Amino acid sequence: VIDMALSRDPRGVLELGGVSLVSVAEAAGTPSYVYDLDAIAAEAKALDAAFDGHPHLVAYAVKANSAGRIVRTLIAAGCGADVVSGAELDLALRCGAAPDRIVYSGVAKTDSELDAALGAGEAGIGAIQVESVEEIPRIEARARNAGRIARVSLRINPGVDADDLETHSYIATGHDEAKFGVPLTSLAEALDRFASASSVRLVGLSAHVGSQLTSAEAYLIAARVLFGVIKQVRPRFRLDFVDTGGGFGIDYGEGCPARPADFIRATRKLQDQEGLSDLALYCEPGRSLVGSHGVLLARVIQRKSALARDGSTRRWTMIDAGMNDLMRPALYQARHRIVGLALPKEAAGAPSAHRVVGPVCESSDDFGTHDLAPPPEGVLDGVVVLDAGAYGYTMASRYNGRALPAEVFLEGGRIVAISPRRAQADWVSERVGAGA
Numbered sequence: 001v002i003d004m005a006l007s008r009d010p011r012g013v014l015e016l017g018g019v020s021l022v023s024v025a026e027a028a029g030t031p032s033y034v035y036d037l038d039a040i041a042a043e044a045k046a047l048d049a050a051f052d053g054h055p056h057l058v059a060y061a062v063k064a065n066s067a068g069r070i071v072r073t074l075i076a077a078g079c080g081a082d083v084v085s086g087a088e089l090d091l092a093l094r095c096g097a098a099p100d101r102i103v104y105s106g107v108a109k110t111d112s113e114l115d116a117a118l119g120a121g122e123a124g125i126g127a128i129q130v131e132s133v134e135e136i137p138r139i140e141a142r143a144r145n146a147g148r149i150a151r152v153s154l155r156i157n158p159g160v161d162a163d164d165l166e167t168h169s170y171i172a173t174g175h176d177e178a179k180f181g182v183p184l185t186s187l188a189e190a191l192d193r194f195a196s197a198s199s200v201r202l203v204g205l206s207a208h209v210g211s212q213l214t215s216a217e218a219y220l221i222a223a224r225v226l227f228g229v230i231k232q233v234r235p236r237f238r239l240d241f242v243d244t245g246g247g248f249g250i251d252y253g254e255g256c257p258a259r260p261a262d263f264i265r266a267t268r269k270l271q272d273q274e275g276l277s278d279l280a281l282y283c284e285p286g287r288s289l290v291g292s293h294g295v296l297l298a299r300v301i302q303r304k305s306a307l308a309r310d311g312s313t314r315r316w317t318m319i320d321a322g323m324n325d326l327m328r329p330a331l332y333q334a335r336h337r338i339v340g341l342a343l344p345k346e347a348a349g350a351p352s353a354h355r356v357v358g359p360v361c362e363s364s365d366d367f368g369t370h371d372l373a374p375p376p377e378g379v380l381d382g383v384v385v386l387d388a389g390a391y392g393y394t395m396a397s398r399y400n401g402r403a404l405p406a407e408v409f410l411e412g413g414r415i416v417a418i419s420p421r422r423a424q425a426d427w428v429s430e431r432v433g434a435g436a
């Protein structure tokens with residue numbers, strides 16, 4: 001079973017967004033990330049519709065995929081931006097995000113990053129998300145220095161365990177030990193600080209407890225705590241919004257029955273029940289807007305098979321994409337589905353289990369075991385790693401002297417842009433020059 005956006009042409013070659021991935025490989029080389037811009041825009045519009053006219057902001061978490069073309073597509077589809085560094089802030093602004101539709105999270109923002117957030121546009125960005133009590137006087141000082149009123153939102157840490165969220169512990173951020181957000185034990189102190197900081201205006205409250213949540217119920221665990229805190233805070237502060245964060249999961253092949261719109265409908269319902277419907281609802285999705293609409297296209301370099309001591313045959317498919325290109329399997333034991341670029345010749349028999357590995361010298365450069373078979377003679381021998389549109393290219397590195405992959409953008413059934421793979425020679429000359 002493969003995603004809706006993927007199909008096979010009559011020859012059995014995989015297509016994304018109506019474009020043959022063989023032609024993409026020919027045009028851009030491999031490894032390359034390939035994105036379906038139409039599907040990304042449609043994803044954003046479907047999420048937008050789930051608010052049903054209620055005032056809202058979908059602040060796209062730029063860290064998931066910061067390709068300009070994608071950020072511009074999402075902004076055109078109505079999104080704002082959630083950024084986590086001065087560089088991401090700059091990128092969002094340059095891609096056309098309105099300053100007041102940008103929120104900035106991050107546990108350790110430097111003074112110059114705060115200055116950039118305060119200095120954007122006529123009145124600074126929509127909200128600097130405060131993640132510690134200690135940050136409040138720093139923001140106050142920078143705002144006073146800039147002669148501006150800082151709009152801030154308090155990101156609480158609701159103390160939700162990773163186990164309750166059923167996601168990987170590395171991407172759970174709302175538990176007691178996490179460095180993220182202001183714990184409820186420090187809430188009173190934070191509010192007192194806000195009350196006495198004249199250059200800071202508390203405009204919202206937020207939470208983000210983890211990524212790849214697969215049910216609205218997991219998302220609501222934190223939202224419930226957040227709404228409760230809002231009720232305590234409201235008598236003292238005039239709030240504009242509540243931000244329930246990102247984290248909407250996608251289907252990596254093991255299922256994710258909840259669609260992004262389901263998370264929002266459930267949250268909106270709870271918001272109304274709690275009597276908070278006068279507040280705008282913000283969210284910060286990253287993965288769910290882009291993840292399923294991008295693939296990593298790789299060429300098979302060679303296959304290897306060997307007899308194990310128990311007499312069984314081990315098979316490897318070695319591809320030209322490695323852990324440096326897509327870090328998620330090595331870092332989180334994440335499994336991405338991998339399928340042959342072309343269907344095998346019928347006579348070739350059933351596909352067999354292959355360990356798909358990259359060229360990097362690390363045991364963790366391993367994409368897991370997948371059923372694969374060589375394509376018919378004359379057809380490009382490649383594989384497609386699915387659901388690689390989020391946290392793929394943005395986490396790529398040049399480890400082992402590898403070039404960053406190409407990126408290919410599809411729209412209206414054709415390639416509209418290619419951002420080429422960097423020359424390997426660039427890495428060589430840069431490193432030769434290091435320290436020279």
Ligand code: LLP
Nearest residue numbers: 061105208211212246247284285286287391
């Ligand atoms: N807001 C905040 C404050 C965040 O920290 C994150 C993600 C998001 C929003 C967006 O979450 P999303 O909707 O994408 O789940 N590299 C990992 C995911 C790390 C997520 C970090 N924070 C992965 O590849 O699974």
